[in-house]
Amino acid sequence: MKDGDSENRLGGYLRARRELVTPAQAGLPPGGNRRVPGLRREEVALLAGISADYYLRLERGRDKNPSAQVLESLARVLCLDDVERTYLLGLAAARPRAARRKRPEHVPxxxxxxxxxxxxxxxxxxxxxxxxxxxxxxxxxxxxxxxxxxxxxxxxxxxxxxxxxxxxxxxxxxxxxxxxxxxxxxxxxxxxxxxxxxxxxxxxxxxxxxxxxxxxxxxxxxxxxxxxxxxxxxxxxxxxxxxxxxxxxxxxxxxxxxxxxxxxxxxxxxxxxxxxxxxxxxxxxxxxxxx
Structure with a gap:
């Protein structure tokens, strides 16, 4: 897909969902001087039990093979439902494929x-x-x-x-x-x-x-x-x-x-x-x- 996250779909998804979770939803005090209403990267990392540096690598596409345990922790912190959690796990499992030619869809x-x-x-x-x-x-x-x-x-x-x-x-x-x-x-x-x-x-x-x-x-x-x-x-x-x-x-x-x-x-x-x-x-x- 020709959008800004086409080469880093896992990182793009993590970033988008992080920006939609409020501190209150994550059990954090709202605090002051927040630039965005969502969670900071270091807050997600802390709540998920991983290092801030590792989480940054995930968002930036430098590590595309996180363990299932890490993804489950991130799903919990990001308040993902079952459909969203399955989608997240699928993004990590996806592998690059050769481009395919357009094929007409057929109605029986x-x-x-x-x-x-x-x-x-x-x-x-x-x-x-x-x-x-x-x-x-x-x-x-x-x-x-x-x-x-x-x-x-x-x-x-x-x-x-x-x-x-x-x-x-x-x-x-x-x-x-x-x-x-x-x-x-x-x-x-x-x-x-x-x-x-x-x-x-x-x-x-x-x-x-x-x-x-x-x-x-x-x-x-x-x-x-x-x-x-x-x-x-x-x-x-x-x-x-x-x-x-x-x-x-x-x-x-x-x-x-x-x-x-x-x-x-x-x-x-x-x-x-x-x-x-x-x-x-x-x-x-x-x-x-x-x-």
Missing amino acids: ARVHHLLAHLDIPAFVEGRAFDVLASNAMAVALSPRLRPGENRLRSLFLDPEEQAFQQDWTKAAAGFIAALRTTIGDDTDNPRFVEVVGELALSSQRFRTLWARHDVRDLAGGTTTVVHPVVGELRLHRDKLPVDDVILVVYYPDKDSESDERMALLAALARSASEGTAGPPAASPAPDPKAP
Whole structure:
């Protein structure tokens, strides 16, 4: 990944997390004349039971092979949860790999058939959050779910998508943390480099969140969106791995107000398509960089 910590991912992560932990969280008195709200390097070293010089070497990338015991101590001091702790351990275990060429992601034929038969919003996304295929209900929910769109790009650069998200701030932070997890040690992946590079140049909010080094699970959850026609929808989101891609489905609670509004959205979508051939219910996305 072409950012400031591309050659020192372990050190970059330690520094970012250290700057986010307050003295109070670490059990230290706030003190005076602190330049930053986070912990000092020597405080982290003291609390982790290692020398300040050794911790400095870790942050600066001079020692990239700390023991598991040292990493566990640092995870405790930095208040990492299970996902973040696993990510930290993975950074130390990662080894350099030869650069790989860009490879198109493939949606299995059976998934196209499944999308066509689902009457809830469903789409397929790639590892960099490219929309690879979608059904009619997904497009009715949001035009940004058409094949060929990129969900990260929409989230940070499209005002309509930002209005669509009831809590855009939370959604943005969650997407970036999920992207960090998805990338893992695949930092030379051309599509990741492309997406991160574009957003880093175009969005201050993206740059701020990227610098935090947050990570999170790629599981689903519940989200609330504001559709411009049917209004607020509270939807569950499930992410299901299929080969090398992810099938994403959105659905409301049965017999809820959101369920009624989703039924209205489906009726409006059917009405709008009457008398026209329209696109197939699910279609593959073109290569984002194809001419």
